[in-house]
Amino acid sequence: MVNGTSTPSAPTAFLGQPRPVVAPLLERAADLAIAQVLDADGVPNGNLAEPDLSQAQLRTMYETMALVRVIDEKGWQLQRSGRLEFWIPSRGQEAAHVASALAMDAADWIFLADREPGAMLLRGASLQSLFAQFFGRADEPLKGRRLPLLLGDRALNIIPCMTQVGAYLPHAAGAAWAAKLKGDKTRFIVYFGDGATSRGEFHSAMNFAGIHRPPIVFFCQNNGWAVSTPTDRQTAADSFAEKGDAYKVRNLRVDGNDPLAVFAATKEALACTDEQGATLIEAVTYRLGFHTSSDNPDLYRQPEEVAAWERWDPLPRMRKYLQACGYWDERAEAQMQQRCEDEVREAVTAAEAMAPSEPAAMFDDVFAEPTWQLREQRERLLAELETELETELETGA
Amino acid sequence: MVNGTSTPSAPTAFLGQPRPVVAPLLERAADLAIAQVLDADGVPNGNLAEPDLSQAQLRTMYETMALVRVIDEKGWQLQRSGRLEFWIPSRGQEAAHVASALAMDAADWIFLADREPGAMLLRGASLQSLFAQFFGRADEPLKGRRLPLLLGDRALNIIPCMTQVGAYLPHAAGAAWAAKLKGDKTRFIVYFGDGATSRGEFHSAMNFAGIHRPPIVFFCQNNGWAVSTPTDRQTAADSFAEKGDAYKVRNLRVDGNDPLAVFAATKEALACTDEQGATLIEAVTYRLGFHTSSDNPDLYRQPEEVAAWERWDPLPRMRKYLQACGYWDERAEAQMQQRCEDEVREAVTAAEAMAPSEPAAMFDDVFAEPTWQLREQRERLLAELETELETELETGA
Amino acid sequence: MTQMTVLEALGAAMAHEMARDSDVVILGEDVGTAGGIFRTTQGLQQRFGPDRVIDTPLDEKGIAAHAVGMALYGLRPIAEIQFSGFIHDAFEQLMFGATKYRWMTGGQYSVPMVIRAPSFGGINGGFWHSQSPEAYYCHGGGMKIVVPSTPQDAYGLLLAAIRDPDPTLVLEPVPLYRTLRGEVNDDGEAIGIGEAAIVRPGNDLTALSYGPMCHDVLAVAEQMAENPGYDIEVIDLRSLMPFDVDAITASVQRTGRLVVVHEAPLSLGFGAELAATVQERAFGYLHCPIGRVAAPDLPYGFSGGDEYYRPNKARIAAAIRRAMEFDF
Amino acid sequence: MTQMTVLEALGAAMAHEMARDSDVVILGEDVGTAGGIFRTTQGLQQRFGPDRVIDTPLDEKGIAAHAVGMALYGLRPIAEIQFSGFIHDAFEQLMFGATKYRWMTGGQYSVPMVIRAPSFGGINGGFWHSQSPEAYYCHGGGMKIVVPSTPQDAYGLLLAAIRDPDPTLVLEPVPLYRTLRGEVNDDGEAIGIGEAAIVRPGNDLTALSYGPMCHDVLAVAEQMAENPGYDIEVIDLRSLMPFDVDAITASVQRTGRLVVVHEAPLSLGFGAELAATVQERAFGYLHCPIGRVAAPDLPYGFSGGDEYYRPNKARIAAAIRRAMEFDF
Ligand SMILES: Cc1ncc(C[n+]2csc(CCOP(=O)(O)OP(=O)(O)O)c2C)c(N)n1
Ligand SMILES: Cc1ncc(C[n+]2csc(CCOP(=O)(O)OP(=O)(O)O)c2C)c(N)n1
Numbered sequence A, B: 001m002v003n004g005t006s007t008p009s010a011p012t013a014f015l016g017q018p019r020p021v022v023a024p025l026l027e028r029a030a031d032l033a034i035a036q037v038l039d040a041d042g043v044p045n046g047n048l049a050e051p052d053l054s055q056a057q058l059r060t061m062y063e064t065m066a067l068v069r070v071i072d073e074k075g076w077q078l079q080r081s082g083r084l085e086f087w088i089p090s091r092g093q094e095a096a097h098v099a100s101a102l103a104m105d106a107a108d109w110i111f112l113a114d115r116e117p118g119a120m121l122l123r124g125a126s127l128q129s130l131f132a133q134f135f136g137r138a139d140e141p142l143k144g145r146r147l148p149l150l151l152g153d154r155a156l157n158i159i160p161c162m163t164q165v166g167a168y169l170p171h172a173a174g175a176a177w178a179a180k181l182k183g184d185k186t187r188f189i190v191y192f193g194d195g196a197t198s199r200g201e202f203h204s205a206m207n208f209a210g211i212h213r214p215p216i217v218f219f220c221q222n223n224g225w226a227v228s229t230p231t232d233r234q235t236a237a238d239s240f241a242e243k244g245d246a247y248k249v250r251n252l253r254v255d256g257n258d259p260l261a262v263f264a265a266t267k268e269a270l271a272c273t274d275e276q277g278a279t280l281i282e283a284v285t286y287r288l289g290f291h292t293s294s295d296n297p298d299l300y301r302q303p304e305e306v307a308a309w310e311r312w313d314p315l316p317r318m319r320k321y322l323q324a325c326g327y328w329d330e331r332a333e334a335q336m337q338q339r340c341e342d343e344v345r346e347a348v349t350a351a352e353a354m355a356p357s358e359p360a361a362m363f364d365d366v367f368a369e370p371t372w373q374l375r376e377q378r379e380r381l382l383a384e385l386e387t388e389l390e391t392e393l394e395t396g397a
Numbered sequence C, D: 001m002t003q004m005t006v007l008e009a010l011g012a013a014m015a016h017e018m019a020r021d022s023d024v025v026i027l028g029e030d031v032g033t034a035g036g037i038f039r040t041t042q043g044l045q046q047r048f049g050p051d052r053v054i055d056t057p058l059d060e061k062g063i064a065a066h067a068v069g070m071a072l073y074g075l076r077p078i079a080e081i082q083f084s085g086f087i088h089d090a091f092e093q094l095m096f097g098a099t100k101y102r103w104m105t106g107g108q109y110s111v112p113m114v115i116r117a118p119s120f121g122g123i124n125g126g127f128w129h130s131q132s133p134e135a136y137y138c139h140g141g142g143m144k145i146v147v148p149s150t151p152q153d154a155y156g157l158l159l160a161a162i163r164d165p166d167p168t169l170v171l172e173p174v175p176l177y178r179t180l181r182g183e184v185n186d187d188g189e190a191i192g193i194g195e196a197a198i199v200r201p202g203n204d205l206t207a208l209s210y211g212p213m214c215h216d217v218l219a220v221a222e223q224m225a226e227n228p229g230y231d232i233e234v235i236d237l238r239s240l241m242p243f244d245v246d247a248i249t250a251s252v253q254r255t256g257r258l259v260v261v262h263e264a265p266l267s268l269g270f271g272a273e274l275a276a277t278v279q280e281r282a283f284g285y286l287h288c289p290i291g292r293v294a295a296p297d298l299p300y301g302f303s304g305g306d307e308y309y310r311p312n313k314a315r316i317a318a319a320i321r322r323a324m325e326f327d328f
């Protein structure tokens, strides 16, 4: 467990100052300049044009979102039943990250936050390798050194986030600038939350981006909360997007639960990189689940607020759109659900059976070449482990 | 010397990329929404109303500015002749800080940067105590522990700046919030430069101020440069004031070389504290002198740029205004100059004769009560100093 | 006397001091409505209002820096950092800000602030959630550091920190938060900063530690006591800056052997200072080199290694045995 | 071979590497047009263009953090911090960012960046302009640290830092920048990180130091050499992480006495690690406690104290004498 509350508890009385229930911003999308393609029921509402996507692409979009939801539900169960240490839910945020990641090319670099497993799937990560990461197995790309959901793989051009919220924004901006300097065509996207905008690195990265115009999309998933801290305690500004103005960074607000709008906005941002460099996209979305498996949202937010946002759940919205296009039906849905569940189940079994790291492996990768200190510390540990083993054998413990 | 270039050098060829000469922004004040009372020649130009100031106040304003200039010239000479370690010129920025400090009440708190000696004078600091600080004497309020120009005195409600540019902005905002919490009527002003806006603490303090509305004026002296870094390398934004929008902090741009405009803007900001909390004022001014005595501006800026700004020198501008009001004439000017020079000369003599600190005094004020480590280290130092003395006596050295 | 967990003792200390002194305020991420992610401040915002228990933006540097300003004006802020793995964003503000105002202003201003930082590993939280940051904050002067390892010490040391006129860092033992329960005398008595506790007297070797590790050291000492010549004195430092040099020196001069245990990395860890100090003061008394048991010089991992990263009882015992069996 | 000051040697190393490797870029405050406030990078922007010598906003954290990103993508950025007193804004980015990527990604990514930080006192610059930050950056793993004290070492160690595949901090000796001139073999040869230099061989005591202080230690050693039994071996560490434990241990096992000198504060300073390490490895050889000569645990002042703050020759000599005359 990462913090104290590892078991779900019954709704509790608010122990601090109760937060007011905020109606979903998406209900006032037009007033708040939140770009949309679809209305709540998945019908194009004429605000933004539908992006040019093939049936196959649209289905990939939806199926990836759906698979992410299944993974999330499975991960949650595994954590609750004690088989996984920790879980970071992505429920409700599938459209924001899947549609934006889909807008990138495979050669583009992605800097992840922690609620974007769909980006890994879109780049071809196997389900087993994802779950191997969740279980911290030796043979996953990051050798099991990160918390679950801090995903990445160099082979996929995906960089895992540092655990410090927001601290990696300038890493993405610096890398994007480096690509530009080297004359590469690589573009970049970096994911972060509303809370991350308060960190100094947001300021640093935006300021740098305004001056140097690196080819990057700063993708802020404003999900309404940073743990228990709501937007109005995070900033007095009316939107996170407008913060870009302070740095002359192009910016816009988009309905983060509308995959078509997210896709269109991201594509447009990428089209601007040559001229404008960076774009800050605020994707207005909502965390339907717990902050993490250690959280207890009943302590700070009201069920009515969550219920109002359920109406904007991106999955049924997209499904309805696909159905209206004639690309989807109930049979396809049922088959897909079954497939997702089967595949996930198999991946869990396979990943759970994989070996954890050897103790001595922790000494690798501190430096390219270990210092004498590390070499010595490694030898001593191994010697002590041997002694322990002997003692155990002797005492029969 | 604080850095390497301690002697003035002849104009040198630009060794990097030469900077373009930027015409004074004040020439386009109306276009750039820079509030003014006076035109370049000290004539009210109808943009902002003249603030309601008595003749005595207007004279104090001007005389303080003039005294600051004399101090600055003296300090520079003392540094150049090796009697002072270091100097930070304020030339050209007299109106910005004197007029804003004058707008505050004596009970209000001032957080200084390093080009605002006039604030100390307005609060009643003696010239001798100022020079004692410049010389680092034991008996100045800060015990000689700071670099020259990092001024302060609790008796005057003036806090010296930490040497890290911008790092103290949240200290001012936090203190202002504390005063509000305690129900005090104290208001606050904090001075900083254009460069300081790039630091994370600017972001932190503005964000905090937007949310909590502490009674404070964030006073940014945009003097065009941060050492050799011009505005367009500091930020891509069109103004520093507009950065306040990102935090919903009230903000405005004012002609920093127009003392009446600065006074009016500061008074207005103070009048808003109850309702709006903070105001970010960008005072557009120019550093006519070197960055510090260690600087060599010939390496990065062109003489034409400085010459164009000389036309906006706040001193003659204010003098002309006073003369037009009938409050000033050449005789008053000559007398004042003489008086300033005499007083400064006396203060220098007196301050230079004051004693430096005792070595052992450096152990004071680390904690309220010294730890055993400090007590022991102090004793050992004193013992060693005694031995050194004995050795010197023995060897006759 | 009340039975409390470490968490409850910390909450009780804050409630006590806030009721007694209206200048005491709390700020940090999620400390208000939610009562902190560990629930340490639960109920305090309801009781003292949102102006005295302030939910801040996600900005550790800002939390520390605004607390500095509040303290300069005369409040006694308690800044909570959610996990000590995130404190370093505030490193400059603390070590080159908070701790320097008194000196820089010739004693005119002081910064009576507290930084509470949940620390230490053993919760399978991975690198950032398992940090032991003490060494960084002991160098350079101006910061006091306390590390409670029992409910009573949590209560008494946090009170002392709040009342202290200078910046004080409280490294709280996360792994003991809810697992350790004990009698607490909660009548508002503080524990002196700088006073170690001898938790087990002994004659043959001094074992020094602080924080959660103390319990492991004590367990090893008890276990080894069966062997003749293994009467181990266990000292819980409780304060790291200043640390109780007299208690330590007296103990080592008596036992002639010293083993220091901490879960921070070895190099430049707090054990280095203890070893350097003690070898100077007890040179002629030492029968063997001073042993250090610490984590290796690498990050605290999430899986496959973390249980080996943190010194365990076997490694502590091995170090003690090495000291006892040392031969020139 | 060319005669160069320390500053010129640093500039020559950067120019050499930038010409050889187009991935090498420089970023920092005022490094471009002005050539840095010390003029270390003078002429480099003109020669290599504003994309490879970048004037940054006033934001140390941002400088470090953007350099991390550039390095992740494959550049070899050299980040200049104007004075090491301002490096700590980047503390988290360096110690919990740059130094952790390789480990956290299972070796997939690396951060081959250099941080140049003008350091050390003696220029009457007051606290922030006279810092010795090494101890903070030696703990926790992942950072290499070098400290040149001659023009040749400045050249060779900076080259080594630029070529090193991991983050490397170069603490440059400000007080020697222009005052020390010497022959430099500037043909592109790097000096191995981790190799100390024995600058004066001796038999009776080992005096360890690094940076500008080395020159004072050497002067004291020469002066004291007249006295019988005062044949002092002087070692310039040159690298602090990793440090040359073999050279040190061998020396102390021979001389039986060790004095460590640095101008950073005593407690948790680098001398603590040296003392702790050496007492373990040379326990039976030591005739006296390991002595530490360091600044007191307080800030470096502007006036009235700073010349006493920094260890001077008399204090170094006194510590050596104490070691030589030690009696149980
Ligand atoms: C620097 C830092 N401070 C605190 C934390 C603990 N923490 C983890 S996630 C989180 C909230 C993040 O909020 P936001 O950026 O909105 O992202 P979200 O969790 O809503 O996706 C916090 C406070 C952290 N990981 N890093
Ligand atoms: C954090 C930090 N970085 C660098 C410096 C060195 N330095 C001193 S003043 C200065 C420029 C400040 O520019 P600005 O904020 O515009 O103020 P100005 O000097 O123009 O008044 C710099 C870089 C410093 N003091 N603090």
Ligand SMILES: [Mg+2]
Pocket (backbone or CB within 6 Å): A193, A194, A195, A221, A222, A223, A224, A225, A226, A227
């Ligand atoms: Mg959020």
Ligand SMILES: [Mg+2]
Pocket (backbone or CB within 6 Å): B193, B194, B195, B221, B222, B223, B224, B225, B226, B227
């Ligand atoms: Mg400026």
